[in-house]
Amino acid sequence: MVDNQIATLGITAADRVSLLASFGFDAAIPDLYPALLTGAAVVPVDVRAHGVAHAARELARHEVTVYHSTPTVVEDYCARNGQTFEWTEEGLRTRHVRPSFVDEPHTGATVWFNQANLFHVSSLGEEVSEVLLELYPEADLPRNAYFADGSPIPVADLDKIREVYDEVSYAFPWQDGDIMVINNMLMAHGREPFTGKRRILVAMTG
Template structure:
């Protein structure tokens, strides 16, 4: 079920928004047409209104902005405050500026499963900003899903099995996934050890690189709305998220402990593939997507809203910034 959700559209000054989505996930859309000439001034004036909508709906889309990197950076700072660096990395990105990155650089024919950014860590960004410089010729949407709805849609027995949380296991080695130097943004082993100690991660240096393990909850309480949300990356970290042929090739070369990423239940036991399928079904039912247009700027509350990426053809360039 898609389309406009019956509701009073939120109004931000001279611009009336509309709510697009489905029965689970909605997106407040503001068309900043030719009557809005000072986009930075509009964002600063309506910062509190945008934040209020994000705190209830979880996602806002500003349409009709110029494709201007400086403007994007300014709106990020006006709405979210100082941008955060991308730390404890798990996917390849390129820095565009000190605080703006490309979206995850996976092959265009691959999907990126739904997830909440850095939910595998004990610290994560509060807001994510996605800015479309170049829209793909086909596909390439960034689907979103309300994390409260995802939690409700996951069967109770699956949630019960995840009550003890998720263990994230990573193995870093040169030429396979991210190196530990890229993931931790340092070449200093002592700095990595100190980071792991501060963030509750176990670590083991190997002759090939580094292994880490991290135990985190599967659910969280979003502090502003005060609601429980499904907030983890078990589905993305689990090795089964890889292409079947890729996984088979990796397991023919390496032990499970040396896979770049893997996930277990909180007690260290394997996750049942049927449970992962149920989680994917919940994301699929809750998710909503729209075709990108150049100049689109989507802001999401990272705890209230999960996101992913659809496969695409042609050139696509979506930039990302994160704030607290």
């Protein structure tokens, strides 16, 4: 079982593996032993003592790369975060309905604040989209975006949104010592392809 877990998940010494079960419980075997045999780090989290929200923060803080838990933990997380879920033959399918527009609290401005244009399969480009749709039924794509009622979003609509992003985007030449501070509700951010080395330092506030 352990060898199969290592091979299936491709666990290596560079990974950080979650451990949500007690060390003395047999459910810990698929997490603990693959890490011990490959040199991966184990990130134990006591869900029963601290809850799912704490577990989510710890997994993010330790940059866990291999996550494994019982279905009840996943289901509890979905329920707490307003997500619906279903277990299929291929695994877990989740849905999360989010608003298209929100009011920015400091200015009161109503702003477009979602990533439907990025989450939709068409954002990957025609060639990649076609390959994915050959490999998976549309409902089983790794991620996708729909209208709140589950109906498909026309690609032409998403193309128009991307066109508007391009029209209002602003680029400038960076200089040594430059610092960017943005209100991410009023201003999106991104980058164009480039060559050369880069070092990324990011600070985020609530």
